[in-house]
Amino acid sequence: MKIARVIGSTVSTVKDPKLTGHKLLIVQHASPNNELFGDPFIAVDTVGAGEGELVMVVEGSSARYTGKTEASAVDAVIIGILDSITMDNEIVFQKS
Numbered sequence: 001m002k003i004a005r006v007i008g009s010t011v012s013t014v015k016d017p018k019l020t021g022h023k024l025l026i027v028q029h030a031s032p033n034n035e036l037f038g039d040p041f042i043a044v045d046t047v048g049a050g051e052g053e054l055v056m057v058v059e060g061s062s063a064r065y066t067g068k069t070e071a072s073a074v075d076a077v078i079i080g081i082l083d084s085i086t087m088d089n090e091i092v093f094q095k096s
Helices: 060-065
Strands: 002-009 023-029 041-045 054-059 076-081 084-087 090-094
Touching: 023 076, 054 060, 060 076
Parallel strands: 041 076
Antiparallel strands: 002 023, 002 054, 023 041, 054 076, 084 090
16 A cells, blocks of 8 residues: 545546546655655545545555456555554644
């Protein structure tokens, strides 16, 4: 699992039928301190995430193992919304 921040959303009226009804969000990898890095990418949202939230993302073949994406042609899925991150007994991220 990786940490990412939701930075936008997409609209796709023509797509694989297995993706119909799924929200497709633009995310970018983030450090535990909420600093962005790398290129943005699209992830299927399975948890109701919104723009600006820090989320947990799985990529690659693991992305096809959720109840909503099983046997779909997906490479990235949002599987959780982070409330806080603690490292070395210090809170480095706290959802407001």
